[in-house]
Amino acid sequence: MAARAPGTWWREGVLYQVYPRSFQDSNGDGIGDLRGVIARLDHLAWLGVDGIWLNPTFPSPDRDWGYDVADYTAVHPDLGTLEDLDALVAEAGRRDIRVLLDLVPNHTSDQHPWFAEHPDYYVWADGDKLPNNWRSIFDGGPAWTRHANGRWYLRLFLAQQPDLDWFNPAVAEEFDAIVRFWLDRGVAGFRIDVCQAIVKDRELRDDPGHSANRPEVHDVMRRWRALTDGYEDRVLVGETYVHELDQLMRYYGDGADELHLAFNIPFLQAPLDAARLRAIVEDVEAGLPPGAWPVWTGSNHDAGRLATRWARGDAALARCALVMLLTLRGTPFLYYGDEIGLCDVPIREEAVRDHAGGRDGGRTPMPWTSEPGGGFTTGAPWLPLGDGPSVADQIQHPSSTLHLVRSLIDLRRAQPDLRTGAYATLPAPDGVWAWRRGEDWTVALNLGEHNAELTLSGRIAVGTNRARDGEELSGTIRLRPAEAVVVFSGDDLRQRLPQNRRRL
Numbered sequence: 001m002a003a004r005a006p007g008t009w010w011r012e013g014v015l016y017q018v019y020p021r022s023f024q025d026s027n028g029d030g031i032g033d034l035r036g037v038i039a040r041l042d043h044l045a046w047l048g049v050d051g052i053w054l055n056p057t058f059p060s061p062d063r064d065w066g067y068d069v070a071d072y073t074a075v076h077p078d079l080g081t082l083e084d085l086d087a088l089v090a091e092a093g094r095r096d097i098r099v100l101l102d103l104v105p106n107h108t109s110d111q112h113p114w115f116a117e118h119p120d121y122y123v124w125a126d127g128d129k130l131p132n133n134w135r136s137i138f139d140g141g142p143a144w145t146r147h148a149n150g151r152w153y154l155r156l157f158l159a160q161q162p163d164l165d166w167f168n169p170a171v172a173e174e175f176d177a178i179v180r181f182w183l184d185r186g187v188a189g190f191r192i193d194v195c196q197a198i199v200k201d202r203e204l205r206d207d208p209g210h211s212a213n214r215p216e217v218h219d220v221m222r223r224w225r226a227l228t229d230g231y232e233d234r235v236l237v238g239e240t241y242v243h244e245l246d247q248l249m250r251y252y253g254d255g256a257d258e259l260h261l262a263f264n265i266p267f268l269q270a271p272l273d274a275a276r277l278r279a280i281v282e283d284v285e286a287g288l289p290p291g292a293w294p295v296w297t298g299s300n301h302d303a304g305r306l307a308t309r310w311a312r313g314d315a316a317l318a319r320c321a322l323v324m325l326l327t328l329r330g331t332p333f334l335y336y337g338d339e340i341g342l343c344d345v346p347i348r349e350e351a352v353r354d355h356a357g358g359r360d361g362g363r364t365p366m367p368w369t370s371e372p373g374g375g376f377t378t379g380a381p382w383l384p385l386g387d388g389p390s391v392a393d394q395i396q397h398p399s400s401t402l403h404l405v406r407s408l409i410d411l412r413r414a415q416p417d418l419r420t421g422a423y424a425t426l427p428a429p430d431g432v433w434a435w436r437r438g439e440d441w442t443v444a445l446n447l448g449e450h451n452a453e454l455t456l457s458g459r460i461a462v463g464t465n466r467a468r469d470g471e472e473l474s475g476t477i478r479l480r481p482a483e484a485v486v487v488f489s490g491d492d493l494r495q496r497l498p499q500n501r502r503r504l
């Protein structure tokens, strides 16, 4: 691989979340699989992504769709085999794309052999009454279930997802071996599920404050970081489901010795509002510990899709959100389908598969074409497809969201300032968020309802209105509602582009 400094690929690159059951089916059973992901790598290479995170790929009874793991060192038969996963890592590597797996260390499936063979790996309590007031994150009911053995076991999610006891050193050792197993196979790192809750209060004291964000969780993070640092250029990105930014920052560690990236839930959950998002970004910029790097995302398999949640189905607003994700300082994670502005799909009651969380609408198959089955499957898809435009539709149109995303990624690749340049907020009217990157780049989003004017000189490199690409600005720019631009105000843009770049 090209000689880039360690950490460059995941800091400067664009990452892309693949929900394997819904990306591409290769055998007609209606379920996406790893061979299917391999078949679509050329799309990802064309788009320009540097790495993919696969939602859980392990054998699982699928009570929580893969997040109830029955074996951490094998592949779910619905998705393929270990050989298929090796082939995916190799084929992706050939295209300079790395592969991250989803590690689930908070709990296992109750069908994992550990639950019967090593009960001491889990959190137990005795007594007639519930051990404390902890609540299940899924149903809000008690987080404890009475086992046939008469004891209570902890389960912060479903009753079929018993929580592991991270005070037991044997659990930590098991996970060291699991992490090594995959890193040795060439996996580039992990997205780590439910980081904030892995360790609970040892004395099982009541909430608030005792079922998550315990100080000892940082020992686990440091342990994994040290282990991962023994390999070349790997990355740990945490699902850090915390609502206070200062608490979130702690997951990067003191001296950058914990997670490389910590997902920002307050940003994801904020409305698409200039003042709200700007405030979060400014707080992150001010509060990140030295050496830490931001990460931005607007969609995932839990929260649903940005085109629906943030943009309420307005394609122009979704395009603004994509400009934002791809031009802030930090690593953007796109969710499969974001590149075409895919919306959540309404799910009829009889089609519901996620009984635990009602999250099916954001997990539906990728519409590659507009044929029945969407080019995703020749069989009956496990979840329905929506009726929005497909990849094949959008590829025909240079003004499509797909081409916009590709152009933005291309621009990032060509312009170091858009990857690593400092962020600085610029003055802007209400509803507008404008910032500078490095010396010469300005991004402006009009998320408000009125036309807005900004003082800005330079040339539009990429705008959501592609007809304006290349437009020279002479001191002011007018933005319509739901319009965004990326503007270059330095010396001649074309001269600074490498000769072999595609035309912007």
Ligand code: GLC
Residues within 6 Å of the ligand: 064, 067, 068, 104, 157, 193, 194, 239, 301, 302, 357
């Ligand atoms: C994480 C996952 C979610 C899952 C939960 C329990 O939040 O993202 O999908 O249901 O953990 O494992």
